Amino acid sequence: MKLHIEQFTLAHFRRHALSLAAFALCTGNALAIEPFTVKDIRVEGLQRTEAGTVFSYLPVKVGEQFDDAKSTTAIKSLYATGFFKDVQIEAQDGVLIVLLEERPTIAGVEFTGTKEFEKDALVKALKDIGVGESRIFDKATVDRAEQELKRQYLSKGLYGMQITTTITPIERNRVNVTFAVDEGEVAKIAQINIIGNKAFSDGEIRDLLTLTTPGWFTWYTKADQYSKQKLSGDIETLRSFYQNRGYLEMQILSTQISITPDKKDIYITINLDEGDKYTVSDIKLEGDTLGREEELASLLLLKSGNIYNAARLTESTKRISERMGNFGYAFANVNANPVLNKEKKEVAFTIFVDPGKRVYVRRINLAGNTRTRDEVIRREFRQFESSWYDGEKIKTSRDRVERLGYFKDVTIETPEVPTSVDQVDVNLTVTEKPTGNLMFGAGYSSAEKLTLTGSIQQANAFGSGDTIGLDVNTSRQNRTIAVAHTDPYFTDDGVSRNIELYLRTTRPIIGSTGDYKIQTTGGALRFGVPFSEVDTVFFGLGFERTKVETYYLSPPRYLQYVADYGNGSKDINSINYGIGEAVTNSYPLTAAWQRDSRDSVLTPTIGRYQRANLELAAFGSFKYYRAIYNAQLFQPIYRSVVLALNGEFDYGHGLGGKPxxxxxxxxxxxxxxxxxxEPSSLGTRDPNGDALGGSTRVLANVELQIPFPGADKSLRWFTFVDGGNVFDEGQKIRPKDLRFSAGIGISWISPVGPLKLSFGKALNAKPDDKKQTFQFQMGTGF
Structure with missing residues (x-):
């Protein structure tokens, strides 16, 4: 229907409506008027918005001509601000009148019934969408926020949830927005069906999947709650499983997800086509191999005659690409092209190598080290500026920076230089973490009861990379005051220097019937010389003054020692036999070799650690040598599960005819x-039943370490089997004398140091062995 406006004139109305918003914008029709000169502009209906804001959107000023085109532009501009619910423009005797109805603002956003999400997090998330306190209320935006809230609940498996949104008007043209949530019950996976599998059983395939039906630990892992992301990951895992076993053409035909009407149970069906199992008939290299075809061929993990394995093929091309990167070809392309013989069920691969251009590193850029000096990081680099790109050196550089232990995260990138085709930059980004530790307080251990401890240690003092420490321990068994300083780059070549001064007092553990005190005062100067990226040799000289004090209830061996080498009575029939003190001085020389290829010092997941240490006291009151060899292996065996092995053999012997x-x-x-x-309880005992230790020690530990999903990566639970014992000087080491145990435990790198708790059972304890089921300790590694 057309609107005939000729009959409406200014003579019939004091005010003439020039344009209505809905009419102008929706129908496209405009009220035709004769242009006029604006004498004044008046804005009506404002409550919060400043009049100046409105004027800034009007396409006309006082004294200018106003017509239909400017009227339409003004209405559109004011609507576009989102501030107004209705806009009208009128004219009266040359005065332009803008009539506005403001949209309400949101006074507050409330949530009821939300348990799965923190309310503060929801408020922040919706404010980012546009629904928040002091924001302009828009029904469409609120609807969009409600849909986003539903999407978040669905991702948590809460398919039965209901959300009711209530808009409550209040004074001063404001509204309250309330989301009432009924979360309902979490939908659980009731069944996973596999269709089309012939070579592997349903059970074998289900064991591969992260998603599962409810079980013992699904209350924690939430693996029984459906997630699209988890299913996508499981599909890739399933595809890799088949392709790593020869099924080159395996396909996932479809996945169906169904939910019961009560929205409590989910059924997942995976349809697959296994295809045929293929054998590799031939594999060869082509392209530009830089005359290193034999060297590159040795990197191939997939050989002719092998069952096709996608992981080995991928790793082979990756190894070739990385080897090319070591020669400066950072962007080498290595692609494997298959040729299938479906009749013979064989596949031949041609691996084409295109090294591309050889590139060199223009600059090494550091970012994120707000505290650590650049030189501390740069001295760990093995890749240099203005030299050929070397992928192995770049990886080694990153690993060395991470092993410093100063940073939470270390990432490295090698972007191309935009203005060059043969240059890259190496960008290393770190995230600093606190490396200082100031602690003073009380602690409790199962072995030593209440202890007071205090320490100040700075592993990266003033960002210099030096370590400065002061340790104080008032434990009854091990009382310590120690001051140490380590400079890891005492010389520019990476020779380290360690200076240590200490006073240590040792007494028998709680529960021992005998009493004695060993006080050692000393110091040491040690140097470490690196011979390779993973090998370091240490040597040093120390001084120790040791005083052994004995009492009436001291163990016989200590009484004999003081009688032989101190001021104690030598009359074995005397009540004062051996009571007194013996003071000895020694100047131990130390030499050690260490090889460390672990990916992390605190939470290793792969790599080896070996250390051999020799302490030789050839001068002083007592002459002896003390040798220690320790070896550790860390190997991932399934996903994030790590097998950790530890072995140690220690041996000591007296020199110069002395024990x-x-x-x-x-x-x-x-x-x-x-x-x-019990701690320090194994080995030879005195007549009172107290352990005396020994000159030889044999230890072996096996741990299966499993991290807690979604938690701090250092928080792990583990199962273990331990074995070992100590033996007297000259005593034969026999397997039947070893003690064994097994159990479970939890380890965590807590803010105050490494924490380990274990629940173990002695497997072959003798009647006089002291057993202890639950144990915990701070500051221990393996």
Whole structure:
């Protein structure tokens, strides 16, 4: 219907409507008027918006001509601000009148019934969408926020949830927005069906999937709650499983997800086509191999005659690409092209190598080191500026920076230089973490009860990379005051220097019937010389003054020691036999070799660690040598599960016709050696039943370490088997004398240091062995 406006004139109305918003914008028709000169502009209906804001959107000023085109532009501009619900423009005797009805603002956003999400997080998320306090209320935006909220709940498996949105008007043209949520019950996976599998059973395939039906631990892992992302990951896992076993043409035909009407149970059906199992008939290299065809061919993990394995093929091309990168070809393309013989069920591969241009590193850029000096990071780099790109050196550089232990995250990128075709930059980004530790307080251990401890340690003092430490421990068994300083780059070549001064007092553990005190005062100067990226040799000189004090209830061996080498009575029939003190001085020389290829010092997942240490005291009151060899292996065996092996053999012997000093004895039992037995309780005992340690120690530990999903990567639970014992000087080591234990435990790198708790059972304890089921300790590694 057309609107005839000729009959409406200014003579019939004091005010003439020039344009209505809905009419002008929706029908496209405009009220035709004769242009006029604006004498004044008046804005009506404003409550919050400043009049100046409205004027800034009007396409006309006082004294200018106003017509239909400017009327339409003004209405569109004011609507576009989102501030107004209705806009009208009128004219009266040359005065332009703008009539506005403001949209309400949101006074507050409330949530009821939300348990799955934190309310503060929801408020922040919806404010980012446009629904928040002081924002302009828009029904469409609120609807969009409601849909987003529903999407978040669906991702959590809460398919039965209901959301009711209530808009409540209040004074001053404001509204409250309330989302009432009924979360309902979490929908669980009731069944996973596999269709089309012939070579592998349903059970084998289900074991591969992250998604599963409810079980013992699904309350924690939430693996029984459907997630599209998890299903996509499981599909890739399933495809890789088949392709790693020869099924080159395996396909996932479809996946169906169905939910019961009550929205409590989910059924997943995976349809697949296994295809045929293929054998590799031939594999060869082509392209520009830089005359290194034999070297590159040795990197191939897939050989002629092997069952096709996609993972080995991918790893082979990756290894070739990385090897080319070591020669400066950072962007080498290595592609495997298959040729199938479906009749013979064989596949031949031609791996084409295109090295591309050889590139060199223009600059090494550091970012994120707000505290650590650039030189501390740069001295760990093995890749240099203005030299050929070397992928292995870049990886080694990154690993060395991470092993410093100063950063939470270390990432490295090698972007191309935009203005050059043969240059890249190396960008290393780090995230600083606190490396200082100031602690003063009380602690409790199962072995030593209440202890007071205090320490100040700065592993990256003033960003210099030096370590400065002061340790104080008031434990009854091990009382310590120690000051140490380590400079990891005492010389520019990477020779480290360590200076240490200490006063240590050792007494028997709680529960021992005998009493004695060993006080050692000393210091040491050590240097570490790196011989390769993973090998370091240490050597040093120390001084120790050791005082052994004995009392009436001291163990016989200590009484004999003081009688032989101190001021104690030598009359064995005397009540004062051996009571007194013995003071000895020694100047131990130390030499050690260490090889460390672990990916992390605190939470290793792969790599090896070996250390051999020799302490030789050829001068002083007592002459002896003390040798220690320790080896560790970390190997991932399934997903994030790590197998950790530890072995240690220690041996000491006296020189110059004197016995091995008893205060240098090795001990076993407890965390760090053989769990399930009391700390330092294994080995030879005195007549009172107290352990004396020994000059030889044998230890072996096996752990299966499993991280907690979604938690701090250092928080892991583990199962273990331990074995070992200590033996007297000259005593034969026999397997039947070893003690074994097994159990479970939890380890965590807490803010105050490494924490390990274990629940172990002694497997072959003798009647006089002291067992201890639950143990915990701070500051221990393995």
């Amino acid at each position: 091995f000093p008893l205060f240098k004895n090795f001990y076993a039992g407890g965390i760090g050696s053989v769990r399930g037995y």
